[in-house]
Amino acid sequence: MIVAERKPIEEILPWLEGARSVLVLGCNECVTVCEAGGKKEVGMLASALRLLFAKEGREVNVGERTLERQCDPEYLDELRDTIDAYDAVVSLACGVGIQFTAERYPSKPVYPGVNTCFMGAALERGVWAERCQGCGQCLLALTGAVCPVARCAKRLLNGPCGGSSAGKCELGPEVDCAWQLIIDRLKALGRMEDYERLIPVKDWSKDRAGGPRKVVREDVRS
Amino acid sequence: MNAKTPSRLEKILRAGHLAVTSECGPPRGSAIGHLVEKAETIRHHVDAINITDNQTSVCRLCSLAACIRLKLLGLEPVLQMVVRDRNRIALQSDILGAASFDIHNILCLSGDHQRFGDHAQGQNVFDLDSMQLLQTVRRMRDEGKFLGGDPIDRPPAMFVGAAENPFADPFEIRVPRLAKKIAAGAEFIQTQCIYNVERFERWMQGVRDRGLHEQAFILAGVTPLKSAGMARYMKNKVPGMDVPDEVVKRMASVPKDRQAEEGIRLCVETIQRLKEVPGIAGFHIMAIEWEERVPEIVERAGLAPRPALC
Numbered sequence: 001m002i003v004a005e006r007k008p009i010e011e012i013l014p015w016l017e018g019a020r021s022v023l024v025l026g027c028n029e030c031v032t033v034c035e036a037g038g039k040k041e042v043g044m045l046a047s048a049l050r051l052l053f054a055k056e057g058r059e060v061n062v063g064e065r066t067l068e069r070q071c072d073p074e075y076l077d078e079l080r081d082t083i084d085a086y087d088a089v090v091s092l093a094c095g096v097g098i099q100f101t102a103e104r105y106p107s108k109p110v111y112p113g114v115n116t117c118f119m120g121a122a123l124e125r126g127v128w129a130e131r132c133q134g135c136g137q138c139l140l141a142l143t144g145a146v147c148p149v150a151r152c153a154k155r156l157l158n159g160p161c162g163g164s165s166a167g168k169c170e171l172g173p174e175v176d177c178a179w180q181l182i183i184d185r186l187k188a189l190g191r192m193e194d195y196e197r198l199i200p201v202k203d204w205s206k207d208r209a210g211g212p213r214k215v216v217r218e219d220v221r222s
Numbered sequence: 223m224n225a226k227t228p229s230r231l232e233k234i235l236r237a238g239h240l241a242v243t244s245e246c247g248p249p250r251g252s253a254i255g256h257l258v259e260k261a262e263t264i265r266h267h268v269d270a271i272n273i274t275d276n277q278t279s280v281c282r283l284c285s286l287a288a289c290i291r292l293k294l295l296g297l298e299p300v301l302q303m304v305v306r307d308r309n310r311i312a313l314q315s316d317i318l319g320a321a322s323f324d325i326h327n328i329l330c331l332s333g334d335h336q337r338f339g340d341h342a343q344g345q346n347v348f349d350l351d352s353m354q355l356l357q358t359v360r361r362m363r364d365e366g367k368f369l370g371g372d373p374i375d376r377p378p379a380m381f382v383g384a385a386e387n388p389f390a391d392p393f394e395i396r397v398p399r400l401a402k403k404i405a406a407g408a409e410f411i412q413t414q415c416i417y418n419v420e421r422f423e424r425w426m427q428g429v430r431d432r433g434l435h436e437q438a439f440i441l442a443g444v445t446p447l448k449s450a451g452m453a454r455y456m457k458n459k460v461p462g463m464d465v466p467d468e469v470v471k472r473m474a475s476v477p478k479d480r481q482a483e484e485g486i487r488l489c490v491e492t493i494q495r496l497k498e499v500p501g502i503a504g505f506h507i508m509a510i511e512w513e514e515r516v517p518e519i520v521e522r523a524g525l526a527p528r529p530a531l532c
Contacts, residue, residue, distance in 0.1 A: 154306070154346065154348050156351040158402060159351070160399075161332045161352075162332075162387030162462045163334070163390065163461035163462045164391050164392070164462065165461055167392075170335055170338075170461035171337055180392060183392055196405070198402060201310070
C-alpha cells in the first residue's frame with residue numbers, strides 16, 4: 001500500500017485563512033489502512049479544526065467526507081453536487097488522490113493533509129516500512145526477493161558496502177542492511193553462488209529519472 | 223605481467239616491489255596550500271597519494287582539482303571517486319578530465335551515506351554502484367567506449383582500484399565480494415584500516431585459497447592512532463571498523479603525552495607483521511591529518527627508500 005503520515009495541523013491551518021467552509025476529504029484505501037487519512041482521521045482532523053476555528057472566533061463550516069477512492073474519477077464524481085458549498089478541500093488521500101481531486105475540480109483549492117511517504121506494509125500495528133520504490137524494472141528475481149533499490153540506503157545493486165555491521169546498515173541499528181537480508185535469503189534458498197553474479201548497470205529510465213511515467217495497455221483500453 | 227597503463231604505482235607493483243601509498247584530504251575551502259604541503263611531506267616516501275572525495279560526506283574541494291595540482295607538481299595521485307554524488311555522465315566526464323591531465327590511478331568507491339556529513343538533507347545519486355564504476359572505467363580504458371557505447375577519443379589510461387573492508391559484515395561474503403570486485407575490473411585493492419590482524423589474516427587465507435592475490439594487488443590499509451580516545455572513537459563510532467579491546471587497552475596503558483608515540487609504534491609493528499602475510503602487495507598508510515609522521519612510519523617499517531622507477 002501507499003503509506004502516508006498526517007501533517008501537523010499547524011502546517012495546514014495557514015492555508016485555510018479566510019475560508020468559511022472547508023471539506024476534510026478522506027480516502028477508504030491505503031491511507032485508511034495506514035491510519036493516516038481514513039474516516040477516523042477525517043473525523044479527528046475536522047474536530048481539531050473546528051476547535052481551532054472557534055478559538056480564533058471564526059465561523060467556519062467543516063464538512064467531512066470519505067470516498068471509496070480518490071484516485072478514481074468515478075468516486076470523485078460523487079462530490080459533484082456538494083463541493084461548491086466549500087471554499088477549500090483538505091485531502092487526506094495520498095499525493096495521487098490529492099492531485100486527482102484537484103484535477104477533477106479545477107477551480108477548487110485542494111490542500112494536502114498528509115505527507116505521502118512510500119510503498120510499504122505494516123510490520124506491526126503502528127509501524128510501517130518501505131518495500132518498493134516503483135523503479136519500473138523489477139530486480140527481485142536476482143536478489144532473493146529483497147529489494148536493494150528500496151531497502152539499501154545507497155541502493156547498491158552489488159552490495160553490501162563496507163558499512164554493514166552485525167546485520168545493520170551504517171545509518172544505524174534501526175535500519176536492517178538490505179544486503180545482509182539478501183545474503184540470508186540466498187543462503188536459505190541454497191543459491192549463494194548467485195551472490196557473485198554482477199548485477200549490470202541499471203536502466204534508470206524506467207524509474208523517476210525517465211520523467212513522469214505512464215502505463216498504457218492497448219488490450220484493456222476502452 | 224606487463225603494465226597496462228603508464229601508472230607509476232602499477233609499474234612498482236608489477237615489478238614485484240611492496241608498494242606504499244598514502245592519502246590526503248582536500249581542504250574545506252579553496253586554499254589548497256596546506257594540501258600541497260602535506261603531499262610534499264610524503265613525496266619521497268610513498269609511490270602514490272590518494273586524494274579523498276568528500277570523505278564522510280563533508281563537502282570539500284574536489285578530488286579532481288586536488289589531483290591535478292599534485293600531478294602538475296610531479297606527484298602521483300590516485301583519484302578517489304565515490305558514486306554517491308555523481309551520475310554516470312558526471313563520473314565519466316570527470317574521468318576524462320583526470321585523463322586529460324594524465325592522472326593514471328583511480329579508486330572506485332560507494333561513499334559514506336550523506337547522513338554523516340554536513341549536508342544531511344541532500345539527495346544522493348547512486349546511479350552506478352562501486353562495482354559498476356569499476357566496470358565503467360575498465361570499459362572506457364580497454365574498449366575505448368563510453369557506457370553508452372560511443373567511442374572515446376584518447377581513452378583514459380588508468381590503473382583501476384577498489385576498496386575492500388575485510389572487517390565489515392557478513393564476514394563470509396568478504397572474500398566473494400573481493401572476487402566480485404576483481405571480476406568487475408579491480409586491479410589493486412586498498413583495504414580498510416587493519417587493527418584486528420588475526421581477522422585480517424583469516425580473510426587473507428580465504429583470498430589466497432581462491433588465488434585472488436594473484437589477480438589483484440592487495441595493499442593493506444593502516445592508520446596510526448594518535449590517542450586512546452581516537453582508538454575508542456574508531457571502535458565505537460566508525461561503521462565497519464574493527465578495533466580490538468587490546469589495541470584500545472594498549473593505547474590507554476601509556477600516559478597521554480606518549481600515546482601518539484605508542485600509536486606510531488603499533489602502526490609500524492602492524493606493517494612488519496603484515497609483511498609476513500603472503501599475498502600482500504603493499505601498504506596504504508592513512509595518517510589522518512598526520513601526514514608528517516608518514517615518512518617515519520615508512521622508514522621504521524623498512525619500506526624506505528622507495529624504488530626509483532620511471
